[in-house]
Amino acid sequence: MGSARHTVAVIGAGKIGELMLSGLLRSGWPAQRLLATARRPVRAEELATRYGVRVVDNLTAVSEAAVLAIAVKPQDAGALLDEIGPKVPADKLVVSLCAGLPTSFFSRRLPEGTPVVRVMTNTPALVDQAMSAISAGAHATGEHLALAEEMFAPLGATLRVPESQQDAVTALSGSGPAYFYLLVEAMIDAGILLGLPRQVAHELIVQTAIGSAVMLRDSGEHPVKLREAVTSPAGTTISAVRELEKHGVRAALLAALEAARDRARELAAQAD
Ligand SMILES: NC(=O)C1=CN([C@@H]2O[C@H](COP(=O)(O)OP(=O)(O)OC[C@H]3O[C@@H](n4cnc5c(N)ncnc54)[C@H](O)[C@@H]3O)[C@@H](O)[C@H]2O)C=CC1
Numbered sequence: 001m002g003s004a005r006h007t008v009a010v011i012g013a014g015k016i017g018e019l020m021l022s023g024l025l026r027s028g029w030p031a032q033r034l035l036a037t038a039r040r041p042v043r044a045e046e047l048a049t050r051y052g053v054r055v056v057d058n059l060t061a062v063s064e065a066a067v068l069a070i071a072v073k074p075q076d077a078g079a080l081l082d083e084i085g086p087k088v089p090a091d092k093l094v095v096s097l098c099a100g101l102p103t104s105f106f107s108r109r110l111p112e113g114t115p116v117v118r119v120m121t122n123t124p125a126l127v128d129q130a131m132s133a134i135s136a137g138a139h140a141t142g143e144h145l146a147l148a149e150e151m152f153a154p155l156g157a158t159l160r161v162p163e164s165q166q167d168a169v170t171a172l173s174g175s176g177p178a179y180f181y182l183l184v185e186a187m188i189d190a191g192i193l194l195g196l197p198r199q200v201a202h203e204l205i206v207q208t209a210i211g212s213a214v215m216l217r218d219s220g221e222h223p224v225k226l227r228e229a230v231t232s233p234a235g236t237t238i239s240a241v242r243e244l245e246k247h248g249v250r251a252a253l254l255a256a257l258e259a260a261r262d263r264a265r266e267l268a269a270q271a272d
């Protein structure tokens with residue numbers, strides 16, 4: 001499939017589809033090489049005005065685009081594939097962004113030989129800090145993977161993973177931003193409990209989150225080492241850590257991510 005600047009159609013441009021469109025545009029992908037589809041006319045109008053891309057119906061997208069990025073909810077993928085599946089020429093690349101759905105879900109509904117790539121990205125794509133994990137399905141070659149990487153690299157980091165890891169990836173990095181936001185929200189509430197004005201608590205915690213994240217990425221140190229460096233003997237941090245352990249925060253995270261992984265599997269079973 002060669003290099004970039006193929007026409008990419010985002011089928012079902014909701015939250016994630018819009019992030020893809022805006023990221024590709026920021027990276028210099030020409031607007032005339034992007035198409036989007038939407039169910040509601042108001043949404044179509046909004047996307048066309050905001051991004052200057054053509055919003056078309058699904059079948060037009062299928063015939064005009066070289067790459068079809070499927071960004072509908074997993075629960076809507078079956079109906080979408082009933083509509084477009086038989087009409088997709090086998091030389092198109094189908095890129096699924098859907099949580100849970102294996103590439104075989106698409107392959108079974110597409111003409112024999114159609115390449116399918118599965119990508120799990122996340123919402124920090126909005127600030128070019130996404131984590132996108134990319135897997136080849138049946139008929140997807142190295143070239144198809146490279147093209148998918150070319151589309152997602154401008155949105156942040158990319159990583160190739162075996163498809164068998166994608167449900168776990170979804171639990172970790174796909175849903176991951178939500179866990180961090182929840183932690184931040186809870187810590188801001190704790191600041192209120194301690195008597196700080198909300199705005200002050202917000203500023204303290206957000207900058208602390210950013211600083212900690214940059215250190216995690218750039219210091220090369222294991223998180224245990226970074227935490228130990230904060231934890232003074234008989235100090236404040238260890239008192240807080242004791243409470244976190246007492247309340248089972250570590251076990252809660254293990255159980256939470258396992259539940260997210262299981263939900264991804266359920267979505268696939270329900271869609272089939
Ligand atoms: N929100 C997130 O953080 C992430 C979501 N995903 C995946 O991305 C996909 C989309 O998720 P969201 O953007 O959050 O959902 P969303 O509901 O915001 O977007 C889906 C869009 O698809 C449209 N749609 C549904 N059926 C359609 C059809 N037949 N033709 C045209 N448009 C159709 C809907 O109207 C909606 O605008 C899901 O499969 C989800 O698993 C993946 C990674 C992260």
Ligand SMILES: O=C(O)[C@@H]1CCC=N1
Binds near residue numbers: 099170
């Ligand atoms: O909650 C969800 O199902 C989607 C997939 C990963 C993040 N959001």
